[in-house]
Amino acid sequence: VQLVESGGGSVQAGGSLRLSCTISGYTYDTYCMAWLRQAPGKEREGVANIWTADHTTYYADSVRGRFTISHDSATNTMYLQMNSLKPEDTAMYICAARPGSCYGLVEGYFGFWGQGTQVTVS
Numbered sequence: 001v002q003l004v005e006s007g008g009g010s011v012q013a014g015g016s017l018r019l020s021c022t023i024s025g026y027t028y029d030t031y032c033m034a035w036l037r038q039a040p041g042k043e044r045e046g047v048a049n050i051w052t053a054d055h056t057t058y059y060a061d062s063v064r065g066r067f068t069i070s071h072d073s074a075t076n077t078m079y080l081q082m083n084s085l086k087p088e089d090t091a092m093y094i095c096a097a098r099p100g101s102c103y104g105l106v107e108g109y110f111g112f113w114g115q116g117t118q119v120t121v122s
Contacts, residue, residue, distance in 0.1 A: 001025045001112045003095045008117030011085055015121070019080040021095030021114055026076070029053075032102035033071060033078045034110060037091035037119075046105020047093070050078060053101075060105060063089075085121045092116040 007019040023033065034049035048059045048069040057069050068081040078095065096110035103109050 001097070003097060003112060003114035005093065005095045005114045005117040008093060008119045010120040010122065013085060013087055013121055015085050016081070016083045017085065017119060019082070019093055019095075019117060019119075021078045021080075023076050023078070023095075023097055023112075026097070026112075028099040030100060032098050032100065032109075034096045034102070034105060035069065035078075035080050035093055036096055036105065036107060036110075037089075037093045038116075039088075039091040042091075044094070044107050046107070048080065049102045049105055051102045056102070058102060058104065082119070085119075087121050089119060090121050091119060093119050 002024045005021045030053040035047040038044040050057045050069045050071050066084045070079045094116040095114035097112040098110045
């Protein structure tokens with residue numbers, strides 16, 4: 001299983017970015033995909049998840065209303081549209097996946113991880 005992220009970069013506060021994560025080599029019918037992030041000196045925290053079966057989503061309070069997670073079943077690609085970005089959103093954003101349903105954003109639930117893409121908001 002391989003997860004590859006793209007779309008990070010630098011943006012001014014109030015701006016927008018769109019992250020992508022493509023999963024390959026996955027043999028399960030449905031899975032939970034998620035974005036987590038880690039800022040320097042801080043613990044990794046969950047941002048949002050999506051269940052590929054019916055596209056049910058869940059967001060952390062810190063991003064709800066500003067970020068939108070989506071999934072394209074045809075290309076096995078997950079997206080994170082980030083609007084109204086704040087300096088506190090600066091972090092390495094990491095794509096994760098697990099087979100079956102979603103159970104929140106606990107790091108330990110996910111067995112497959114991407115390398116991450118850096119987002120910097122100034």
